[in-house]
Amino acid sequence: MRPGGRVPVDGLVTSGQSFIDQAAITGESMPVEKVPGARVYAGTVNQSGVLEIQTETVGRETAFGKIIEAVENAERSRAPVQRTADRLAGYLVYFALACALLTLIFTHNARSTISVVIVAGACGIAAGTPLAILGAIGRAARYGAIVKGGLYMETLSKVDTVVLDKTGTLTLGNPEIVSIDPVQGVERERLLLVAASAERYSEHPLARAILKTANDASLSLVDPEGFSYTPGKGISCRVEAEETVVGTRAFLLECGVEVSAPTTDDDSSTEISVAQGRIHLGSLRIADVLRPEAVEAVRALKDMSIRTVLLTGDAVSIGLAVGHQLEVDEVEAELLPQQKLDRVRTLRGAGKTVVMVGDGINDAPALMEANVGIAMGSGTEVARESANVLLLGNDLLKVVEVIKIARWCNRIIMFNFAGTLVVDAVGVGLAAFGFLNPVLAALIHVSSELIFILNSARLLSRSSKESRLATLGDKMTLPPAERAAV
Ligand code: ADP
Ligand code: MG
Numbered sequence: 080m081r082p083g084g085r086v087p088v089d090g091l092v093t094s095g096q097s098f099i100d101q102a103a104i105t106g107e108s109m110p111v112e113k114v115p116g117a118r119v120y121a122g123t124v125n126q127s128g129v130l131e132i133q134t135e136t137v138g139r140e141t142a143f144g145k146i147i148e149a150v151e152n153a154e155r156s157r158a159p160v161q162r163t164a165d166r167l168a169g170y171l172v173y174f175a176l177a178c179a180l181l182t183l184i185f186t187h188n189a190r191s192t193i194s195v196v197i198v199a200g201a202c203g204i205a206a207g208t209p210l211a212i213l214g215a216i217g218r219a220a221r222y223g224a225i226v227k228g229g230l231y232m233e234t235l236s237k238v239d240t241v242v243l244d245k246t247g248t249l250t251l252g253n254p255e256i257v258s259i260d261p262v263q264g265v266e267r268e269r270l271l272l273v274a275a276s277a278e279r280y281s282e283h284p285l286a287r288a289i290l291k292t293a294n295d296a297s298l299s300l301v302d303p304e305g306f307s308y309t310p311g312k313g314i315s316c317r318v319e320a321e322e323t324v325v326g327t328r329a330f331l332l333e334c335g336v337e338v339s340a341p342t343t344d345d346d347s348s349t350e351i352s353v354a355q356g357r358i359h360l361g362s363l364r365i366a367d368v369l370r371p372e373a374v375e376a377v378r379a380l381k382d383m384s385i386r387t388v389l390l391t392g393d394a395v396s397i398g399l400a401v402g403h404q405l406e407v408d409e410v411e412a413e414l415l416p417q418q419k420l421d422r423v424r425t426l427r428g429a430g431k432t433v434v435m436v437g438d439g440i441n442d443a444p445a446l447m448e449a450n451v452g453i454a455m456g457s458g459t460e461v462a463r464e465s466a467n468v469l470l471l472g473n474d475l476l477k478v479v480e481v482i483k484i485a486r487w488c489n490r491i492i493m494f495n496f497a498g499t500l501v502v503d504a505v506g507v508g509l510a511a512f513g514f515l516n517p518v519l520a521a522l523i524h525v526s527s528e529l530i531f532i533l534n535s536a537r538l539l540s541r542s543s544k545e546s547r548l549a550t551l552g553d554k555m556t557l558p559p560a561e562r563a564a565v
Contacts, residue, residue: 097128158229168201175199198506203531214538215488235485261361
């Protein structure tokens with residue numbers, strides 16, 4: 080990859096060093112330094128150095144390709160407001176023709192009749208609405224949130240409840256083991272080895288923490304057999320031919336293991352219990368850090384009169400601690416995936432318009448059930464497929480921003496609706512009574528429609544505030560490697 084060229088694929092840098100302008104994908108206004116191991120995106124521009132890139136995805140599969148696909152799909156999956164707009168525009172044409180006919184019958188004045196026909200316009204609605212929606216989708220995409228259809232953009236403007244998952248969504252999903260507590264007679268290394276071997280193929284953030292510690296201690300892991308993952312509970316498998324269970328206390332009890340009482344009542348770390356051959360080997364405590372922007376994001380949602388609900392599969396004490404720290408309106412913990420889905424369904428049943436933000440396999444059903452599901456960029460493939468909005472990166476403020484864009488888009492569309500109706504009604508009235516000549520009528524028609532279209536087009540413009548926010552947002556997310564997968 081030479082300087083000045085456009086990166087053709089998504090991939091990892093294998094050698095070289097350079098700065099890349101990736102504003103087209105992530106909205107960052109400053110070029111980002113890329114060194115081996117960093118991720119580069121198709122459509123971004125290499126500024127200075129030479130890079131060797133290992134291709135990961137090409138064409139439609141790249142982040143850029145997905146944005147294009149999202150915009151194309153958005154054009155196909157039309158928002159209901161667009162159908163209303165088309166119908167309204169149709170009525171306006173009939174309205175103008177009927178008024179013209181009446182004018183002709185009552186005044187016998189051809190000039191007035193022609194003026195009536197000319198003055199009435201519907202483009203502010205017919206063209207202004209799709210333009211506003213596409214503009215909003217484009218704007219959100221530039222900001223790092225891919226909205227998979229106009230319908231979701233419209234629904235987002237009406238959202239009154241945001242449901243948040245904890246692990247990986249509100250927390251960095253980069254947890255670390257803070258203590259290893261084997262029961263008496265078991266070695267720490269043994270406990271860690273069994274846990275890490277069982278977690279070897281797990282995608283869960285907690286599993287990554289265990290594997291990292293095991294790696295650091297250079298333990299040689301064994302391959303688990305008969306691996307089965309119960310989302311929200313844990314893993315059961317065979318390690319060294321022995322039945323092994325790694326997960327919540329409740330899960331171990333369910334599997335017939337007698338678990339000894341917890342050693343601490345610390346509510347800032349998650350406990351994972353390990354058992355082999357139905358014998359409790361001990362527990363690992365894993366702590367995760369809240370995303371730096373999480374407090375601000377929850378506060379911003381509250382300022383927008385949106386109710387926030389935290390639903391987690393983790394223990395009640397941790398759920399409450401996190402909920403308290405973020406000041407969310409409601410916390411529910413120890414939920415299985417099905418229960419998360421049920422909570423979302425109940426909220427919808429109560430007439431709420433619900434956004435669910437999640438990252439895990441355990442969140443996928445709730446993401447589908449919510450009016451709009453939003454997946455974190457680092458989320459599992461299932462979550463990202465189930466969601467209607469995909470964040471590029473993990474910045475929670477993007478959730479706030481995309482709702483703001485949706486509300487703005489809705490205001491613009493409503494303004495255009497009302498404006499067109501007023502201009503048409505007043506214009507037709509004036510024309511019918513002979514106050515307008517055809518030239519003036521044409522002027523009113525064209526200039527009013529121009530105003531409405533320009534009003535919609537405001538969504539397309541790039542404000543200085545937006546690029547500043549985008550840069551700020553990116554600083555707050557993780558280093559480029561974390562902003563991985565799209
Ligand atoms: P959240 O809803 O906060 O994202 P999850 O539903 O993914 O949390 O997990 C809930 C709990 O289930 C975790 O706190 C952990 O105790 C247990 N658990 C889930 N996945 C695993 C795993 N791979 N290994 C061990 N325990 C797990
Ligand atoms: Mg999660």
